[in-house]
Amino acid sequence: MNKIVSLICGIIFGIGLVISQMINPEKVLGFLNIFRDWDPSLAFVMIGALVISTPIFHLFKNKNKPMFSSSFSIPVNKEIDKKLIIGSIFFGAGWGLIGLCPGPAITSLALFNVSSAIFVVAMFAGFYIASKVK
Amino acid sequence: MNIINFTPVTALSGGLLIGLSVALFFILNGRMIGISGIASNFIVSKDNRIENFLFLIGLILGPLIYNLITNKEINISISSSLILLIIAGILVGFGTRLSNGCTSGHGISGISRFSIRSIIATMTFMLVGILTVFIKGIV
Numbered sequence: 711m712n713k714i715v716s717l718i719c720g721i722i723f724g725i726g727l728v729i730s731q732m733i734n735p736e737k738v739l740g741f742l743n744i745f746r747d748w749d750p751s752l753a754f755v756m757i758g759a760l761v762i763s764t765p766i767f768h769l770f771k772n773k774n775k776p777m778f779s780s781s782f783s784i785p786v787n788k789e790i791d792k793k794l795i796i797g798s799i800f801f802g803a804g805w806g807l808i809g810l811c812p813g814p815a816i817t818s819l820a821l822f823n824v825s826s827a828i829f830v831v832a833m834f835a836g837f838y839i840a841s842k843v844k
Numbered sequence: 845m846n847i848i849n850f851t852p853v854t855a856l857s858g859g860l861l862i863g864l865s866v867a868l869f870f871i872l873n874g875r876m877i878g879i880s881g882i883a884s885n886f887i888v889s890k891d892n893r894i895e896n897f898l899f900l901i902g903l904i905l906g907p908l909i910y911n912l913i914t915n916k917e918i919n920i921s922i923s924s925s926l927i928l929l930i931i932a933g934i935l936v937g938f939g940t941r942l943s944n945g946c947t948s949g950h951g952i953s954g955i956s957r958f959s960i961r962s963i964i965a966t967m968t969f970m971l972v973g974i975l976t977v978f979i980k981g982i983v
Contacts, residue, residue: 713898715872720899723865723877723948724906730858731851733907734920740849742970742977747848751855756951758859759866763956766867767876771957776874783875785954787944787961794965797943798950802969804935806976808924811947812940813879815933816900818920820907825922829933836937837884844942 712778724817730755733818735809742806793844866952876957878949879903880940939969 731737732755740749775781805811810818810829818826866877873895886896907918924932940946943965945954950969954962 712873713895715869716895717898717902717905719865719869719873719877720902721906721909722861722868722902723879723899724903725910726858726861726865726906727903728858728907728910728918729861730855732858733918735922736920737849739977742973743981744974745845745978746981747846749849749851750847751849751851754852754855755859755862756955758856758861759863759952760956762860762863763866763870763952767870767956770871776870777872779872779874781874782870784957785876785944785959788959790961790964794943794961795968797939797941798965798968799972800935800939801943801946802939802972803976804932804939805947805969806973806980807928807932807935808922810922810932811879811936812883813903813946813948815936816879816883817903817906820904821918821920823920823922825924825929826920828926828929829922829936832930832933833937834883834887836934836939837880837887837941838937839934840938840941841884841888 715778723813724820726759727814727817730758733814733821735814737809738805738811738814739809742809862948862952866948866956876949876953878945878953880937880946881944881949884937884941943969 727733737751741752808829815826815830815833819830869875869877882896882899886893911918945965950962950965
């Protein structure tokens with residue numbers, strides 16, 4: 711059952727990225743272009759998502775177990791360390807260069823865009839490198 | 845600063861769907877969605893490999909199903925050189941795994957949990973993103 715849930719949640723997430731237009735890097739770059747011509751849309755995407763995910767998380771986090779799995783798995787790492795900051799700096803730089811982050815990049819593979827496909831291959835290379843050096 | 849291309853209604857509606865996906869995945873499967881985590885675990889870890897794969901397939905099916913239902917074309921434009929695409933892709937892949945999260949994992953799931961770590965990560969990558977776009981505009 712949790713395999714079907716994974717597929718369906720992926721589809722809902724993907725449609726959300728299309729409707730919010732976050733699949734389009736120009737929209738994201740518009741949000742990051744705060745000092746010139748600013749497009750605040752991305753902030754509204756986050757607000758929309760948080761309005762649902764926040765109350766649901768806090769309502770269910772103390773329940774015994776999720777419906778189709780044996781236990782909840784919630785990140786426990788609370789450390790503010792160099793990895794967190796340096797990783798976020800690298801991510802922010804790559805994000806600002808093209809306007810793609812992992813979700814929209816993978817979702818945009820559906821559009822057969824050569825540039826986004828090249829980006830995704832490089833991103834997976836980055837995942838692999840990180841898994842080796844961490 | 846001028847405000848341009850602002851689309852609050854579609855942004856909010858798409859955001860609600862993203863939140864719904866995160867909420868359902870948590871209630872039903874017990875995990876908080878972070879796409880960089882799901883995608884990188886798919887290649888480096890055997891745990892939940894099929895679930896992770898199906899989630900990624902779902903992401904790609906999303907635009908196709910949207911297109912089937914609404915008949916609207918989805919257009920994106922990426923104007924960049926090959927070398928910049930590769931550099932940016934590696935930075936995003938490496939950076940999100942070093943910090944254990946991206947826009948979804950830290951920006952949505954983490955902030956939902958009121959995680960200080962995620963709030964700091966989100967502020968950092970947004971500030972650096974803003975700075976990068978600013979610098980790109982000068983050079």
